[in-house]
Amino acid sequence: MSNVRVRFAPSPTGYLHIGGARTALFNWLFARHHKGIFLLRIEDTDQQRSTPEATQAILDSMQWLGLNWDEGPYFQSDRLSIYKKHAENLVLANKAFYDTDAEGRKAIRFKMSECVTEINDLIHGVISFDTALIEDFVILKADGFPTYNFACIVDDAEMGITHVIRGDDHISNTPKQIALYNAFGFKLPEFAHIPMILGEDGSRLSKRHGATSVTEYRDKGYLPQALVNFLALLGWSPGNDQEIITLTEMIEKFSLKRAVKTSAQFNNTKLDWMNGQYIKSIPVEQLSPYARGFFEKAGVDMTKISVEWLTALVRLYHERFKTFQDLVNQTGFFFVNTIEYDTAAVEKFLKKEGITNLLKEVLAAISQLEAFDTKHLEDALRELTTKLGVGFSKLAQPLRVSITGRSVSAGIFETMELLGKEVSLQRLDHTIKNLCNQ
DSSP, X not given: OOSOEEEEOOOSSXXXXXXXHHHHHHHHHHHHHTTOEEEEEEOOOOTTTOOHHHHXXXXXXXXXXXXXXXEEEEEGGGOXXXXXXXHHHHHHTTSEEEEEOTTSOEEXXXXXXXXXXXXXXXXXXXXXXXXXGOOOEEXXXXXXOBOHHHHHHHHHHHTTOOEEEEEGGGGGGHHHHHHHHHHHTOOOOEEEEEOOEEOTTSSBOOGGGSOOBHHHHHHTTOOHHHHHHHHHTSSBOOXXXXXXXXXXXXXXXXXXXXXXXXXXXXOHHHHHHHHHHHHHHSOHHHHHHHHHHHHHHTTOOOTTOOHHHHHHHHHHHTTTOSSHHHHHHHTGGGGOSSOOOOHHHHHHHTSSTTHHHXXXXXXXXXXXXXXXXXHHHHHHHHHHHHHHTXXXXXXXHHHHHHHHSSSXXXXXXXXXXHHOHHHHHHHHHHHHHHTXXX
8 A cells, every 4th residue: 555644633622532542543553554654733723622732732642652743733723724715615616605694704604415425434344324414514614714524624635645544433524524525526535433442331431430641641650652552452453362562563563454343441450561561671770760750740859869779679669560650659658757557557467466576576686787788687587587486477567567557568678678777777666666565
């Protein structure tokens, strides 16, 4: 297939929605697979709702995802004279007419003819439309701004768009657009309507399902390559059960023949897993600068945190966190003077008989250590359990809750090494005096 030209044409009335991002990705992959052109067009004719901030958010999201465009961005607000000329040409050809309202303002309305129109949709197959059910419709409003259906086909025709790949919520717009194509004598593009994305409850994806914009996922600490991978598999298959797929593989394998006809379901658990897989595949040294930014956004003073220490922290949790926000949540106890203790963990592991004396023995043992590192901590405490005749687990969990405030963490010895001797002893002392049954 040669001379492929596709476009992504968002309306800048808000952030880039996940559904829009998937549409952009499918167009981008289609263009790259066929060595064609991917064009970005900003449909900003809704002057009341369009904002420069939303436009910038869309551009930033596209760039963050790595969906670079070959042409554009074009702005419909810069093309008003073009739409006016085309609309007036339809009036001259008796295919449209002026419609004057009560205040004397003139809009231009397109004359719909009665017929049955068909398209061979590249995903859904043949779709028929009875245009007798469609009334004459406005193409140019009295304020000089075009309506969506009109501006869309004028732009697509003038920009040489060969394939229109978009959400299936646009199927209802298609008969109006085909009528306009035919009225002008423009060559019809091929259409491919992607089924919508549903939430995990089967309803249309919305805020009640959690984050819905690319910006939100970026700010939660998802990696762009993971989100791209996830979105690609929402409504498309590489032809096997492969779930982690590189961008190069996506481009090579992408075909609308492998697009599914049914709605895709957004699964947050799967996205988290996938993001975790990508995190695990990246060297810790590359993740640390990214992690620093998330800690700073969370309000942590990172000015005194060394690169070496932060890298050690990320390495310790490398297999545990699935997003960078997850990392921040799991490691918050490292960055505060006073930690919050999980009530259930305190009750389960610190309130038992004999725990006070056990922790006193731990405190005495590690206080004597000159080298406060993982190896020496483990050697000292395993020696202590042998001396006391108790299982290591009986010591480990009370110690973990004392040091971290929770019953689950990374390795307790590695954790104590990163916290340092002074902090570790302070937290043990606090636990003994305030949280255990005396």
